[in-house]
Amino acid sequence: MMLHTFFFDxxxxxxxxxxxQLLYFLLDDTYYVDKTKLVLTPGDILFHEGDMHAYVYIIISGFCRSSKQGHVIQFSGKNEVIGIGNVLGNEASSLTVTAIGKTIAWRFSKDQVMSKLMYTREGFLYLYQQMRLCNNKLLQKETILLENSKKRFVFILYHLGIAYGEVNRDCIKLPKIFTKKIIGNYLGITASHASYLCRQLEKEDILEINKNQIVIRKKHTASLDIFLL
Incomplete structure (x- = not known):
């Protein structure tokens, strides 16, 4: 395969x-990057909105939420990258990133990560892919927010279940960390309205709440794949 075809496929x-692949790339000490494995507890903050931060994080297990002025913008889970969007050394973060539940993550020096990406011939492709994934997440959310609150709620539950949950033949189980309150914040609705929507969807047999875990019945999700970019 020609080199230019490889780069643009x-x-x-x-x-x-x-x-x-980015995690393996950064852990490869051929070109060394300072790193530390962190064990985070619920509420631990990786960096604050408006702060300049010196690190890039990759989650090994657990979840973090990114918020702006208290409103949840996005979630990050296993193998996802945090902090690489602010590539300039003196660039302030636009978000506050907080662990929601026990989370294990690698922390890398941001300056050294960027140096390694720029030094390596194909390094810019890792950066391109991260920007692409971030844009896709935001576009996906914008698309979903065009729907009414009930449809938005179902779409978000489905998306979070597919991205981070347990998918079986008949159902999709969300991690218990995704509470009605957190999901409501993400959608811009109150926790009480999120609870009301859950009760309505339970009556319609679209989902069930099992020991505080949201479970979606797959037979009702056939039309929702269009929202997964």
Whole structure:
């Protein structure tokens, strides 16, 4: 395959320059990057909105939320990258990132990460893929927010279940960390309204709440794949 074709094939970019591959790339000490494995407890903050931060994080297990002025903008889970969007050394973060539940993550020196990406011939493709994934997340949310609150709620539950949950033949189980309050904040609705929507969807047999875990019945989700970019 010619080099230019390799660089500009979407399937190859997704396969060879995704989150897992970036983690392996940064852990490879051929070009050393300072790193520390962190164990975070619920409420631990990686960095604050408006602060300049010196690190890039990759989650090994657990979840973090990114928020702006208290409103949840997005979630990050296993193998996802945090902090790489602010590539300039003196660039302030636009978000506050907080662990929601026990979370294990690698912390890398941001300056050294950027140096390694720039030093390596194909390093810019990792950065490109991260920008692409971030844009896709935001576009996906914007698309969903065009719907009414009930449809938005179902779409978000489905998206979070597919991205971070347990998918079985008949159902999709969300991690218990995704409470009605957190999901409501993400959608811009109150916790009480989120609870009301859950009760309505339970009556319609679209979902059930099992020991505080939201479970979606897959038979009702056939039309929702269009929202997964």
């Amino acid at each position: 979407e399937n190859i970019i997704n396969k060879k320059f995704g989150n897992k």
